[in-house]
Amino acid sequence: MASPNGSPSPGGEDRTEQEPQQSEHLNIKVTDNNNEVFFKIKRTTQLKKLMDAFCERQGKAPQQCRFLFDGQRVNPPDTPETLDMNDGDVLEVHQEQIGGSC
């Protein structure tokens, strides 16, 4: 790697060996049947905040929404880091149902 003035920078070889670091923020799409909302979130931020923001924005009760990522339930303390999420991943929101009989 070269510095802006063209001269090789000290320790440049070490930096080239490093893997490209993942960005600190992620863009996550949250979708239900009708709506799509895009969120920008840090990898270490709990997804509870995102869930609350989505529910508040869509006027839904948190007790009525199930958030799924890759078919698996997303718990409020989870973070994008623990779920190994990538930029552009999608969270599905399913409505909580009740059943007895008809």
Next chain:
Amino acid sequence: MTAVSETGAVTLLPEAPQVGIPSFESTDTHDRLNQLRDELRTLQRTESTSSLLVNEKVNTLNQYVQNKANEKGKRYLKSLQNGPWQVQPYQVWDDLGPDAVKSRFFLELLCVISRYCEYPIAVEKLNAARDKRKEASRGTHKGVNKKADRTVHDATVVLQAVEQTGPAHVKKRKRDAGGFATTEQDRPPTTVHSSDSASEISIEGPRGKSLKPLGASDVTDTVGDTAFNASVLSDGDANAAPDQLSVPSFEEEDARTLDIPENGLQIPSPHLATPVASDDCVEWSEPAVQIKKHPKPATRALPVSTPTREVIDIDSLPDSPSARIATEPLLTGAIESLHGEHWLSTEAVFRAAKLFNPDILTWYIAEPITTTSDPSVGDRGEARLRLLEDSHQYVVVFVHNRCHWTVGIIDRHDKTIRIYDPLQSTRYINESQQAVQDFARRLPGKCSGPAPEQQWTFDQTPIFPQQDDGFNCGIYAVVFVIFAMLNEEAPRSILPATWREVIACGFKACLGHDREDAVGTDSLRDDPVADISTFGAPIPSADDASVEGIKHEVKGLTVLLNDARLRVENFTMISNLVEKAYQARDECRRRIEEMMGLIKIHLSLLDEPCTNPHRFPLKSSLVSIRQLDSMRKLAVREIAKYRNVAGSAELKRSQLREQAMDAARKDIESW
């Protein structure tokens, strides 16, 4: 009264105020015509009524009408406003009524119709279609609403009619818009005389009337296509009106072109023939534009609101106060749904099955699906189940069927599916089979067993107790899954209320409540002791000693004994399940130890100098270690749940047993 738009079009303004129209007595006719044109142009054609109103009032009216329409309706109203006829929203309201404004389909059709014919004509046709619909006999228009003022049916009828007449109709309308009759019958009889000039044609008015030039004193408004717009017919007055006026012939109108006339008339009044001064009459040269020049039908698409992608920065939002209960809102709702005779929620059936899963490496509890799910949600190709491993032979999936729970157990090795419907309804079973089969086809990963080409087959409907109430289908489905996971023989019957209590205890344990709180009496739906003590209240006293009383007492005791026997069976069954849960916990522990051993082996291999890189590839070792570690974490988490559930269930079992024993003792003593 007439007005001229910027495009040269002219229309009738029935109630518009008079404007100062100059007389033609002056010799400088062209200047006066220019002045007339300017004054007429100040009146917008579309402001026929609004010219009488203040602009603010018009805007208020339009806003009021637009608020009555929905979003798409507003677009159509705007399209009409910007269209060739520049119809204001309040005009639509006034002409067609409130029903028309509220129906976006009607407005859509009105937009299309206005491309084929003039707006006033469209209104007339719509009125005619409405009248015809209302007057139609019952047999001819079956199923057509005969009461509504405006229906889409009317607009469809009109649209079909104008579409059939198509371009010719439009052409005729263009011609008629010049102020002449629509049909031959309506047209006033005129006599056309050709003058010397090839471009000049003289015409006499109907019934010997001559066309009176503008500026006459008796200017009256004319209505309809049969009227001459700018000229007024009057009885022959040689001093005031010419005998002959030259107007364009209908046959030549298409051949005319829009030429800029001489003498400074940049845009001549389209409905007027250009007068040429004479002593006793006014001769009219050929006007440059004789017809109302319709703008082309609005072919532009309706305005479409482009979705804006707004990204919300979560980290910039303020932190909300977090309560302990708020971390598990779904589980709280699940506990509530287990009370009394409430219907079970999605979370309740899903978490209950997970709680009693004895082998997390073999059984996978999938998120419940619904038979009415929207296929647009998520990736409907291959299901993405992150934690599904190849070792999971069975996948349990609950199916929400409108308001009823069924469950399917998928055997990935044998490619078989078992469907259990607590109501044993053929309809629910068929719908659930379809949903579960679709889900099974999308399962990812490989599993040992038949070839992938093999079709999924359905096992025979399992023998299991049938739901006999209207609110416990979720409990029956969960208990079926528990027995299937534990490989237990199906019970003769189950007690849903007891199962509700046991599952609620487990959920409360998961929420982190204390054990005493988890098995507190507040979770009990009904107290069996109270039931027994209050049973037989209407039993007659001993003094009566009637046979009926004794029979009733015996019958009541029989029911009581049966109920007690059933409870004892249920307690025994729960005890067995608790034992099974302990065994499953031990089994999980054993497997975890095996996994830890495997992990150590992998780690030790990594520590050793690797001479053959193909023998112990680094990447595969890391992947397998990661998988084993994730499974270990999952197992530890599940074991913690089992421990809580098992402890709660055991305590509950002992309490219920004591209560039943007390009740039985009291009953025997009273007997």
